[in-house]
Amino acid sequence: GESVGLHLPTLSVQEGDNSIINCAYSNSASDYFIWYKQESGKGPQFIIDIRSNMDKRQGQRVTVLLNKTVKHLSLQIAATQPGDSAVYFCAENRRSGGGADGLTFGKGTHLIIQP
Amino acid sequence: DAGVIQSPRHEVTEMGQEVTLRCKPISGHNSLFWYRQTMMRGLELLIYFNNNVPIDDSGMPEDRFSAKMPNASFSTLKIQPSEPRDSAVYFCASNVGSNEKLFFGSGTQLSVL
Numbered sequence: 273g274e275s276v277g278l279h280l281p282t283l284s285v286q287e288g289d290n291s292i293i294n295c296a297y298s299n300s301a302s303d304y305f306i307w308y309k310q311e312s313g314k315g316p317q318f319i320i321d322i323r324s325n326m327d328k329r330q331g332q333r334v335t336v337l338l339n340k341t342v343k344h345l346s347l348q349i350a351a352t353q354p355g356d357s358a359v360y361f362c363a364e365n366r367r368s369g370g371g372a373d374g375l376t377f378g379k380g381t382h383l384i385i386q387p
Numbered sequence: 388d389a390g391v392i393q394s395p396r397h398e399v400t401e402m403g404q405e406v407t408l409r410c411k412p413i414s415g416h417n418s419l420f421w422y423r424q425t426m427m428r429g430l431e432l433l434i435y436f437n438n439n440v441p442i443d444d445s446g447m448p449e450d451r452f453s454a455k456m457p458n459a460s461f462s463t464l465k466i467q468p469s470e471p472r473d474s475a476v477y478f479c480a481s482n483v484g485s486n487e488k489l490f491f492g493s494g495t496q497l498s499v500l
């Protein structure tokens with residue numbers, strides 16, 4: 273998995289399998305976290321977000337889990353499809369009170385879906 | 388919904404030339420952000436505007452970089468003179484107020500030779 277500030281890792285999964293992308297964040301005071309998907313040649317697209325008062329949030333085929341004790345965030349993608357191949361970024365907001373200017377992005381994890 | 392629109396998509400220029408990147412935010416969004424993306428440093432915030440006013444430009448690398456937002460529907464990021472180390476993908480993003488969810492454009496791939 274990725275950690276804000278480390279190299280870009282790669283995760284390869286078979287089509288139809290579930291994938292889990294991990295992210296370690298650094299600031300225990302961060303109260304908002306967000307996942308973006310970036311396909312080749314495109315800008316980051318919002319996937320799902322979660323506030324620190326929650327442990328889990330579900331979307332369509334995606335689930336984000338937050339473990340504040342160990343400062344860990346994960347993105348689970350169910351029944352992966354070829355279109356899920358992309359780089360996935362997590363970001364934390366280190367600034368209390370909101371405002372996207374406080375977002376700090378990780379370098380991302382490259383998810384490859386094998387046919 | 389057209390999304391955030393950036394131009395050009397690709398820019399190749401020679402060292403020392405002036406480069407101007409353009410961005411049209413989503414209609415109704417009052418905050419606009421310029422980011423730079425490289426493999427080494429990931430996504431870095433350069434500057435952001437709120438209601439067309441620059442709020443924080445501490446991420447702008449040096450005086451060669453400047454950004455303007457003359458109205459709510461247009462912003463430019465200018466590099467003068469450009470250097471090879473400026474080669475990167477530059478993204479513009481917009482959102483509303485203190486909302487933390489950003490909407491990104493497709494980016495401008497800049498290559499300075």
